[in-house]
Amino acid sequence: MARSRNNRQGLLTRSKILRAAEKLFALRGYDGASLREIINLAKVDLALVNYHFRSKENLFHEVLARRAEVINRERLDLLNRAQGRTAQDAVCVESIVDAFVSPVFDKLATTNVGWRNYARLLAEANIVQRHAGPLGEMLNPAAIAFCDALAKARPKQAPARHYWDYMFMVGALMQVLAQTERLERLSKGLCRIQDYRGAHIELRRFLVNALSCDQDAT
C-alpha cells in the first residue's frame, strides 16, 4: 500500500520535473536553462531531480524521448498502413510525406502548449552536435523505415540519395518546428507562426514535389 503510494508520488514528481524542464529548455535552449530554474518552476527539491534523472543532460534526453516515442509510433503506423494498402509495398511519395509530417502538425494544432514547446526543443536537438547522437538513437529506427520507403518509391534514384533526401525533409520541418518570429518579420505579418494548418499544406506541397520530380527538373 505504502509502496504504491510512493510509486505514484514518484511518477507525479517525475512528470512535474519533465514538464517544467520541457518548458524552460524550449524557452532558453539547453544551455540557457539552469537546473535551479527548473526546480523552482516544478517546485521540487534538487535532490529529487538528481534522484530521478541523474544529470541535466540526461533530463534533457528524457524530455526529448517522452514525446519522440509518440511521434515515432504514429509515423510508423501511418507508413505501415499505407504500405498495407498497396500490393507491392511500394507506397507513393505523397503517403511517405504525410506519414512523416502529419503526426507533428496534428500535435501542433492542438492547444496543448507542451507540444509546441517540444517542437522547439526538437528543432534545437536536431541541429546541435551533442544532442544529435542521443536523438538519433531515438529516431533512427523510424528514419530508416522512411529511407527504405523512399528507396522503394523511387527505384531509379541512386541508393544513397534517399538518406540525404530524408535529412532535407527533416530540415524543412525543423524550420516550422523552431517557430521563430522570422516568418512574421519577413512576411511583414502576412504569415503567422500559429497558422500550423497553412504551414502543413505548404510543407507538404514543397516536399512532395521536391522528392518526386527532381530527376527531370533541370
Added chain:
Amino acid sequence: MEGGLSSMPPSTRDRILDQAEKLFADKGYHGVSLREIMKSCDVQLAAIAYYFGTKEKLFREVLKRRSSELNQMRHARFDAALAESPTGRLSERAVIEALVGPFFERNLNGGAGWRNFCSLLSHTTISSEWGELISEFYDDIAQRTITLLSPTDEPDKRDKAVSAYLFIVGIMAVIFSRTGRLDRLSAGSYESNDITRVYADAVPFLVGGVRALLGRDEQA
C-alpha cells in the same frame, strides 16, 4: 579575409574572432565562457574586453564578419544573373543557386574557419534567442530572394516565397550542422562531408520544392 594577405599573421582581433567562432560552433553560446576563449587564443581578458566589450558583442562580431562576406557574394551572384537576363527575371534554379551556391563554395574552399561558421550559423538560425541578430544580418538578402521568387506582378505569391525561403534555410541548417546523424543513418554509405555531392543533390530538391510552392509546376 583569407587569401591575398596570407603571409601576414592574423591580427589579435582576428585571432580572437577565429577562436571564438570555433568554440561557439562546438559548444554553443552558453557553453563557452570568455575565460575559455581567452585561454584558447592566448590573450588577456583585457584584450577581448578592449576589442569587443562583452561576450554578446563578441558573438555578434563573429557572426557579422563572415555573414557580410557571404551576403556580398550572394548579391554579386544575383547581380550577375540579372545582368544576363533579358526579362529582368530569374528562374527558381538561378535564384537558388545564387543563394546557396556561395555557402557551399565557402564551406568547401574557405578552410576550417568557414566550416566552423557554417555550423554556428546553422544553430543560430534555428534558435529563437538570436532571431533579431539573424534578421539584422540576413533579412536584406532574404527580402531580395523573396522578391526575385515573387515578382511584383505576382503579389499573391509573396507569402509562398517567404515560406520557400525559410524551408531552404532549414535544409541548409541540417546540411551544415555537422551532427554526424546522416553518417550514422546511412551506416557510412554516404558521408555528410562530401559537400560537392550534397550540393548536386540539394539543388534539384530545392528547385522542385520551391516551384511547387509557387505553383510553377503543372504536375504538382
